[in-house]
Amino acid sequence: MDTRTYPVTRTDAEWRARLTPEQYAVMRNHGTERPGSCALLYEKRAGTFSCVGCDQPLFESKLKFESGTGWPSFNDPVPGSVENTIDRSYGMVRTECHCARCGSHLGHVFEDGPPPTGLRYCINGVALKFEPAA
Numbered sequence: 001m002d003t004r005t006y007p008v009t010r011t012d013a014e015w016r017a018r019l020t021p022e023q024y025a026v027m028r029n030h031g032t033e034r035p036g037s038c039a040l041l042y043e044k045r046a047g048t049f050s051c052v053g054c055d056q057p058l059f060e061s062k063l064k065f066e067s068g069t070g071w072p073s074f075n076d077p078v079p080g081s082v083e084n085t086i087d088r089s090y091g092m093v094r095t096e097c098h099c100a101r102c103g104s105h106l107g108h109v110f111e112d113g114p115p116p117t118g119l120r121y122c123i124n125g126v127a128l129k130f131e132p133a134a
């Protein structure tokens with residue numbers, strides 16, 4: 001289990017009060033939302049996607065792309081906002097990514113994305129909230 005201390009920490013009861021059951025399952029129990037289930041997948045406006053757990057800006061819409069996977073996908077996070085760990089669950093070796101501020105699970109990173117980074121941050125939309133650019 002992850003024992004790191006993050007700048008934002010909450011008790012389990014606080015997390016359950018802040019998050020919907022689906023958000024809790026994804027962000028605190030490393031769940032995965034059903035592909036195509038999140039409206040943010042279709043969000044095309046300019047703006048910023050922030051962490052539902054702590055409000056930290058995580059992704060900019062200009063680095064979002066349509067990956068065809070059913071999950072919101074990004075080239076690159078806001079610098080310093082996301083941390084990666086190696087995830088060996090389900091018999092696969094994947095790179096897990098989580099919020100650097102509150103430690104909430106966001107999704108996984110794959111190396112089959114488009115330029116410029118070649119990375120694909122495959123993110124659960126429920127972990128994000130979108131704010132259109134002013």
Ligand SMILES: [Zn+2]
Pocket residue numbers: 051052053054055056099100101102103104
């Ligand atoms: Zn967070």
